[in-house]
Amino acid sequence: MTTAVPRTAVIVGCGVTGTSVALALTAGGVEVTLVDRDPEAVTEAAALGSGTPWTAAGPPADLVVVATPPSEVVDALHTAQARGLGHVYTDTAGTKEIVSAEAELRGCDLKGYVPGHPLAGPDAPGRAGADATRFAGRPWVLCPYETTPAWALETVAALVELCGAVRLDMTPDAHDRAVAAVLHLPYVVAAVLAANLAGAGPELLRLAGDELSSAVAAAGADPVLGSDLLAHNAGPVADAVDRTVAGLRAVARTLHAGDDTVPVELGLLLELGARGHRALAEEAPRPGTAGRDLPGDR
DSSP states (O other), X not given: OOTTOOSEEEEEOOSHHHHHHHHHXXXXXXXXXXXXXXXXXXXXXXXXXXXXXOOTTSOOEEEEEEOSOHHHXXXXXXXXXXXXXXXXXXXXXXXXXXXXXXXXXXXXXXXXXXXXXXXXXXXXXXXXXXXXXTTTTOEEEEOOXXXXXXXXXXXXXXXXXXXXXXEEEOOHHHHHHHHIIIIXXXXXXXXXXXXXXXXXXXXXXXXXXXXXXXHTGGGGSOHHHHHXXXXXXXXXXXXXXXXXXXXXXXXXXXXXXXXXTHHHHHHHHHHHHHHHHHHHHHHSXXXXXXXXXXXXXX
C-alpha cells in the first residue's frame, strides 16, 4: 500500500456513493467525518457506522472526497477549500471534462485536487445500498491535471486502494467519451424503451420476460440525477445517440423496403451485435458486479 495513506478524511455528500466511500475508509482505519447540506443525511450515514458529523474544531483532514452530483461538485469543492477542510481533494462525479474545466475557471486550488470517478453503481434514494465493498474490483478513474503533484495523486491513489478498486488514469475527454458509450448511452436507450411501456396495459406487460427487464433496468435510476449527469456529458452522449439512431434507421429502411435481401442484411447486423456481446462477455466483470453503473452515480 502507498505511503500516502490518509489517516483522516472528510466526505462531502452522504448519498450511496459518499456513504460507501466513508464505510470503506472507516473499515480501513481512517478517521472519517461527514458533511451534507441535509443534516438528516449525515445522521443516517453516521448511524451506519460510516463516520461522525464534521465540526469546525478539528484540524484539516488528509483527504476530502466530494461525493455530490456533477452540477454541485465545483461549488462544494470551492467551499471546502475555502473552509480549509483538508489538504488533498477528489470527487466522484460521473463526468470529468466540464467539472475539471469549471474547477480551474472558478479558481479552485488545483494543486491538491485530483478529479475522480468510481464506477460502482447509482445512488439510490437515501443511504439504501451503501456498502464498504461497493467498489471492490471495480474501475476507479483518476483524471489528474498535468500539474498535479505526486503527493496529491498518491493520496488519492491510496483512497482507491483502501476502497478495493482498480485505479485507471485517463484524460477527462477520454473518460467522458468512454462512459458515454458504455454507461450513458445504455441509460438513454433503456429510458426510451421503458417509456414505451409506461402506458402499456397489464395484458402486454405480463408477456414481458427477464430479457426486457434487464434491457430497461438502467431506466430505474433517479431521473433528476440522471438528467444532471447527461447534461454534463452532453456532447459525447449526443454523438453516441446519433450513431445508434443511424443504425436503427438503417434497420427501419431495410424492413420497410421488404426486399428479398432483408434476412441477409439483418443477419449481418445481428452477427455484428453478437460479436459485440461476446467481446463484452469476455471483458466484463463477473455476474453480481457488472451492469451496476448507471447515471445516478455521484
